[in-house]
Each structure stands twice: as structure tokens, then as C-alpha cells.
Amino acid sequence: MERLTYLAYLMFFILGFTTTLFGVTLIDICTTYQVDPYIIGYLLALLPIGSTAAMPMSGWLLDRKALKPVLMAALFIMFSSISIMIAYHQIALFASCMLILGVSNGMIISIANYIIVHLYNNQERPARLNLLNFCYSFGAVTAPLMSGSFAHLFPWQFFFTFALLLLLVIAGFSLTTKFNVVRESLAQHPPAVEEAWAxxxxxxxxxxxxxxxxxxxxxxxxxxxxxxxxxxxxxxxxxxxxxxxxxxxxxxxxxxxxxxxxxxxxxxxxxxxxxxxxxxxxxxxxxxxxxxxxxxxxxxxxxxxxxxxxxxxxxxxxxxxxxxxxxxxxxxxxxxxxxxxxxxxxxxxxxxxxxxxxxxxxxxxxxxxxxxxxxxxxxxxxxxxxxxxx
The missing domain is CATH 1.20.1250.20 (MFS general substrate transporter like domains)
Incomplete structure (x- = not known):
């Protein structure tokens, strides 16, 4: 149970880190792609669009598929989009990567919240959800501190490569984690065929x-x-x-x-x-x-x-x-x-x-x-x- 909780925290840390990293390295990215900052700014709007579009799909998948394969798919999509962005400096590919990265972000947000909500009830649930968001903030603070300290030594691609290494760590952690607790919760509370909400x-x-x-x-x-x-x-x-x-x-x-x-x-x-x-x-x-x-x-x-x-x-x-x-x-x-x-x-x-x-x-x-x-x-x-x- 605690291992799954830490996994959710790690997922939100990487989200905060990568999302903020785009802001602090924006000018360097513009220089590499040889475009004005406002163009990259517009393309970054594809992140929340992709994320929002992916959330209903994630809910559908989580009702029908095992949690671990869905999580591994989200991590793979995120890893692939960042890798392509680092390796190929074409503005059309960058736009595609932002949309795809947004999709993976939406999936990870849904999965992490899904884990916490299924593991905790009553007053402990808001406490854990707030700690989950703290991990996002911790990642968001880490990104500018890291880039500010080492920007004079390394290009912007180095910091996104560090994000790729974090993704590999999370993937390894996921593969060695048992999702039995979530499965037991689902067995006790199977999803309703139709729901009428107050x-x-x-x-x-x-x-x-x-x-x-x-x-x-x-x-x-x-x-x-x-x-x-x-x-x-x-x-x-x-x-x-x-x-x-x-x-x-x-x-x-x-x-x-x-x-x-x-x-x-x-x-x-x-x-x-x-x-x-x-x-x-x-x-x-x-x-x-x-x-x-x-x-x-x-x-x-x-x-x-x-x-x-x-x-x-x-x-x-x-x-x-x-x-x-x-x-x-x-x-x-x-x-x-x-x-x-x-x-x-x-x-x-x-x-x-x-x-x-x-x-x-x-x-x-x-x-x-x-x-x-x-x-x-x-x-x-x-x-x-x-x-x-x-």
C-alpha cells in the first residue's frame, strides 16, 4: 500500500518537474528551434489540451484494463515524446510532441489520483491528495533550481534527459510493485454500469x-x-x-x-x-x-x-x-x-x-x-x- 502511494508521489513529481522545465528553458528552446518565444508559447498550450482530452479515455481504460499496463503505456508515451523532442529539432515535430506529452500527462494525473482514491478513505484521503499535489510543487521547484544552477554548464536537452532517467526509475519501480491492494478495492467496489450523481x-x-x-x-x-x-x-x-x-x-x-x-x-x-x-x-x-x-x-x-x-x-x-x-x-x-x-x-x-x-x-x-x-x-x-x- 505504501509502495503504491510512493509511486503516485513519484508520478506527480515528474509531472511538476517537466511542466515547469518548459517555462525555465523556453528561451533556449526557441534558440534551438530558431523561432520567436510566442510561437513556443502557443505550442505549449497543446499540453493542457492533450491532457484534458486524455482524461476521459484514461477513465475508460481504468474501468476495463489492469492498472499496471495502462501506467506503463503512459510512461512509454511520455518517454517517447520527450526523446523525440530532444533528438529532432523540427517545429512540426515539437508541436506533435507537446500534444502527445499532454496525453501522457493526462493519463498519469488520472492514474495517480485513481491510486490514492482507491487506497484511502475519509479524512486520510484529502491528506494524501494534498501530499500528492505537494510532490508536484516539489518537482516544480526542483526544475528551476536545477536549471539555474547548471544552465551555464549544460544545454537544455541535458535537463530533459534527466527527466528521461527519472521516467526509467519510475518504470522500474512500477514493474516491481504489486497492485494487489487496488485490485482488492475494485473487487469490493466494482464499477457501476450506469451512475446517477446528486x-x-x-x-x-x-x-x-x-x-x-x-x-x-x-x-x-x-x-x-x-x-x-x-x-x-x-x-x-x-x-x-x-x-x-x-x-x-x-x-x-x-x-x-x-x-x-x-x-x-x-x-x-x-x-x-x-x-x-x-x-x-x-x-x-x-x-x-x-x-x-x-x-x-x-x-x-x-x-x-x-x-x-x-x-x-x-x-x-x-x-x-x-x-x-x-x-x-x-x-x-x-x-x-x-x-x-x-x-x-x-x-x-x-x-x-x-x-x-x-x-x-x-x-x-x-x-x-x-x-x-x-x-x-x-x-x-x-x-x-x-x-x-x-
Missing amino acids: KSVYIIGTALFFYVLSEYIVVNWAAAYFRQNLSMTTESVSLILFFFFILMAIGRFFSGIIVQYLKVERYLLLCSTLAVLSFIGLLTAHAYLTMLLTAAVMGFSYAGIYASLLSYGTQQLSRPSSKLITFLITTGSTGGITGLFLSGLVTQFSGVLPCLIISMTAMSLVTFAVLWVRSLSTASAYPDPCKKIS
Whole structure:
């Protein structure tokens, strides 16, 4: 059981590492492919598109195939796409690799969450899911630290080769791991032929959509707001973002501990409300120290919301459901794609500040959604809104 848990953690670490690595090596990649940065930026959008498209397929496969072959297929697809990107420097191949890599990312996200949801119940599930997301943050922090320390010694291909070695380690770890615990869980809770979900499931799915949309806009446009609207230096903006991301990573670690002692809906209400208040503070602050403090609080508040919402959604059923996991992850991922296009459209015609206000509004809708679910009589007792239809 613990070995499977560590396997899920390793999968999320490699996802965080590779996804962030594209951002920190973007200029070097542009130089190799001899294109402008905006072209690579557009092509990187194929990652979330491929990931979102793969999630329903992953849910279908996990219901019908053994877990280990599906995982090995995902690792093989990821290994192949990165290898081709390193070996062949053609922009059309790069675009294809981004889409294929996105597919493997979507499969790995589904598999890792599937493992945790099947292994853990009650308060331990949100704790483990938050630790899973912490591993993603740990990988995301490792990538810029590694590239920043060794970029003057090695080309960008070296760091992606390191990712390939990590994939081989994960593949070897997977081959030597027994998946009996997951099979036993499936035997006890076989997938229903058809499922009818209560309203609470769809509300939580909508909350995941708004959360991911909000986080995407903050992560991608906060720096532009500080640079363009407040005329801050690169160093000053970098420090604000550092406080945000480092507290988000720390928050994801500690949120796994907090939710063991605090009900998940209370934790969600606390974090989402605090996120909105810190958002307001960040946009209205004039003192630089205040900006640093509100960015830190904001990062800590955002940290545990995604995993806790995902766990909250799965708790609406008394048994694990791959269909439900797939639905929740896919709706969240759709929020990221929506944020990608919506933020670009809004900033083009109205500027960065309205874009950030949309992000803040989306987070406030997360708070409203949790309050709505909490008010429903079915949510308080966690009955099973999933019924087999004969």
C-alpha cells in the first residue's frame, strides 16, 4: 500500500518537474528551434489540451484494463515524446510532441489520483491528495533550481534527459510493485454500469473549474500586472512570485496534515475566503512589504484547495468511482484551458487588471459552491448519490 502511494508521489513529481522545465528553458528552446518565444508559447498550450482530452479515455481504460499496463503505456508515451523532442529539432515535430506529452500527462494525473482514491478513505484521503499535489510543487521547484544552477554548464536537452532517467526509475519501480491492494478495492467496489450523481457532484466539479481557472490566471498574469501596471522591476516582481510559490509548496505539505484534524468543507471555506481577501489586499496594496505578505498568504491559501475539492467530490460517494474521478479532474483541467484563452482575450482588449479581477471572482465562486454543497441535506451525511440502474 505504501509502495503504491510512493509511486503516485513519484508520478506527480515528474509531472511538476517537466511542466515547469518548459517555462525555465523556453528561451533556449526557441534558440534551438530558431523561432520567436510566442510561437513556443502557443505550442505549449497543446499540453493542457492533450491532457484534458486524455482524461476521459484514461477513465475508460481504468474501468476495463489492469492498472499496471495502462501506467506503463503512459510512461512509454511520455518517454517517447520527450526523446523525440530532444533528438529532432523540427517545429512540426515539437508541436506533435507537446500534444502527445499532454496525453501522457493526462493519463498519469488520472492514474495517480485513481491510486490514492482507491487506497484511502475519509479524512486520510484529502491528506494524501494534498501530499500528492505537494510532490508536484516539489518537482516544480526542483526544475528551476536545477536549471539555474547548471544552465551555464549544460544545454537544455541535458535537463530533459534527466527527466528521461527519472521516467526509467519510475518504470522500474512500477514493474516491481504489486497492485494487489487496488485490485482488492475494485473487487469490493466494482464499477457501476450506469451512475446517477446528486447535484453536489456537479457543483463541486464546477468549483474545480473555477479554481483551476483562477490559479491559471494568477500564475501566468500576476507578473505582467506588477511590471506593466505598477512599473516594478524584474527583481521586485520575482521576489513577490517567490513568496507566492514557496508558500504554495509549503501549504500543500501542511494542508495534508491540517485536513486530518479539520473537516474538508471547513478547510475549503477557510482557504477560499482567505484567498479572496488576500487577492483584494494584493491588488490594493501600496507598500512593497504588504505585497510580499499578501502574496505569501495567497499562496498558502491556494495550496490545498484543488486536492481538497477533489477529495470532497469523491466523498459524495460511499465507494470509489473512476468515472467520478475522471469527471472531476477533467472539469478542473477544462478550467485551465478556458483560462488560457479567456485571459489572452481579456488582456488583449481590456488589460491585465480586469483579467486578475476575473480570477478573484472565480475564487469567490469556489467559496459560494462549497457553501451551496454544505447547505444541501445530502452533503452533510455523505450518502451515496450513485445508484446502479438496472
